Amino acid sequence: MGVLKSKYKIHIVGAGVSGLIAATVLEQKGYHPIIIESTDRVGGRVKTDVLNQIPLDHGFQVLLTGYPMVKKYLDLKELQLFYFDPGASIVTDKKKMTIGDPLRKFTFVIPTLLSKIGSLGDKIKIVKLQKKLRKKTIEEIFDSEETTTMEYLKSCGFSEEMIKLFFLPFFSGIFLENELSTSSRMFEFIYKMFGEGYAAIPKDGIGAIPNQLKAKLKNTEFIFNTEVAQVADGHISLKNGETMKSDLTIIATDANALVSNLRGQEILWKGCDTLYFEVEKQDSRFKVIELFANEEAIINSVFSLNDLFEWNNPNHILSVTVVKKHKLTTDDLIKKVTQELNMYLELTKVKFLRNYSIKMALPDIRNVQNMISPEETRLTSRVFLAGDTLLNGSLNGAMQSGELAAMGVINLLEESQDLAQFTSEYI
Numbered sequence: 001m002g003v004l005k006s007k008y009k010i011h012i013v014g015a016g017v018s019g020l021i022a023a024t025v026l027e028q029k030g031y032h033p034i035i036i037e038s039t040d041r042v043g044g045r046v047k048t049d050v051l052n053q054i055p056l057d058h059g060f061q062v063l064l065t066g067y068p069m070v071k072k073y074l075d076l077k078e079l080q081l082f083y084f085d086p087g088a089s090i091v092t093d094k095k096k097m098t099i100g101d102p103l104r105k106f107t108f109v110i111p112t113l114l115s116k117i118g119s120l121g122d123k124i125k126i127v128k129l130q131k132k133l134r135k136k137t138i139e140e141i142f143d144s145e146e147t148t149t150m151e152y153l154k155s156c157g158f159s160e161e162m163i164k165l166f167f168l169p170f171f172s173g174i175f176l177e178n179e180l181s182t183s184s185r186m187f188e189f190i191y192k193m194f195g196e197g198y199a200a201i202p203k204d205g206i207g208a209i210p211n212q213l214k215a216k217l218k219n220t221e222f223i224f225n226t227e228v229a230q231v232a233d234g235h236i237s238l239k240n241g242e243t244m245k246s247d248l249t250i251i252a253t254d255a256n257a258l259v260s261n262l263r264g265q266e267i268l269w270k271g272c273d274t275l276y277f278e279v280e281k282q283d284s285r286f287k288v289i290e291l292f293a294n295e296e297a298i299i300n301s302v303f304s305l306n307d308l309f310e311w312n313n314p315n316h317i318l319s320v321t322v323v324k325k326h327k328l329t330t331d332d333l334i335k336k337v338t339q340e341l342n343m344y345l346e347l348t349k350v351k352f353l354r355n356y357s358i359k360m361a362l363p364d365i366r367n368v369q370n371m372i373s374p375e376e377t378r379l380t381s382r383v384f385l386a387g388d389t390l391l392n393g394s395l396n397g398a399m400q401s402g403e404l405a406a407m408g409v410i411n412l413l414e415e416s417q418d419l420a421q422f423t424s425e426y427i
């Protein structure tokens, strides 16, 4: 008996990037999925608020244009990206030094040569590392033996000073932890992506990414403000007590609380605070992130939205990220960050705008992966898993996981001898 593809009730729990990609892939194959999302909008951890026309991202994050999944699923032109220069400013005790890749931006030559960050040997090792990672494929990176990023950097022979002044603040801001205990696979992958593309933010903020994905979905139904309590074969129980029939379900979020007897372990999370300020500040020569390398500083990094987005306004909007764990109240955190902006960047006129405290920003996972087979995303006979927790904590990992789970569903339906068994009309 033939069953119309659009008749299958395929639910996706979660409208984050992984859920949206799963819907995209299902739609491409003719299915009409239904996304159930507990909040009122798409994006999950990728969100932007607008305050007086200023896009304020929920936590500082960048789109790396080198990500294979970004090239596959996003229309970068439509996103109107603004690119960071391939470099960084290092802030220590009132001194600021800028370093960058002179091969990609020539004006970095002089400041990089003059900077006291790293020895000549360190600079040669950076070039060598770039060359090595350009040749190493992503598959080879994720097949490599895993160690911590700190161990990896030491084994590359970088000086303690180079690690302390550059790698530690830079990658603490990316991995959202201060020990560089994150997998060396993730370090190699991200470093390669920085070398092969640019870090960018869309004109309307990072939330433009899920908004674009949603806008391209034509046959997907969205059910917002609806929290799923449990997922089992054939049905979904909602927090409000209702039950929905579901032929196949993709859980595009942490599944531990949703599926009973799950074999996975509880996921640990890393968090951060991102605070926005309005300050009186000069435009910078470079569009770079300012990294706070001083051990005492609570600030990890700062960037000016005006510099990045080329706004012509004497009052700059600063995005400040704090990665260090702390027990400060919001008021005390604002006070401390304000003091540091004054002390390290000599900014005196500082007006606090908003604070985002994100407890569950990145999953803390070992044995990070980039690729598994679509069948491996299958949790039970009718339930599949997506989400960055499945592979690695990144936009690329989230997108890849969504694609794999959707392929798992599609393969199952298309290879099944008795398709009718998966259609709720026949249950």
Ligand SMILES: Cc1cc2nc3c(=O)[nH]c(=O)nc-3n(C[C@H](O)[C@H](O)[C@H](O)COP(=O)(O)OP(=O)(O)OC[C@H]3O[C@@H](n4cnc5c(N)ncnc54)[C@H](O)[C@@H]3O)c2cc1C
Residues within 6 Å of the ligand: 013, 014, 015, 016, 017, 018, 019, 036, 037, 038, 039, 042, 043, 044, 045, 046, 058, 059, 060, 061, 062, 063, 064, 226, 227, 228, 229, 252, 253, 254, 258, 272, 358, 360, 361, 362, 386, 387, 388, 389, 392, 393, 394, 395, 396, 397, 398
């Ligand atoms: C501060 C921060 C900085 C980051 N920096 C970067 C970066 O620079 N580069 C990069 O590549 N990545 C970065 N990331 C990681 C990237 O944002 C994530 O990997 C990605 O967004 C995860 O998407 P997801 O779909 O897997 O999960 P989520 O975005 O968490 O989506 C899950 C969705 O499911 C919904 N949901 C959960 N439970 C239920 C339920 N019971 N019922 C219904 N709905 C439910 C949630 O509301 C959410 O919308 C950063 C993340 C954060 C937070």
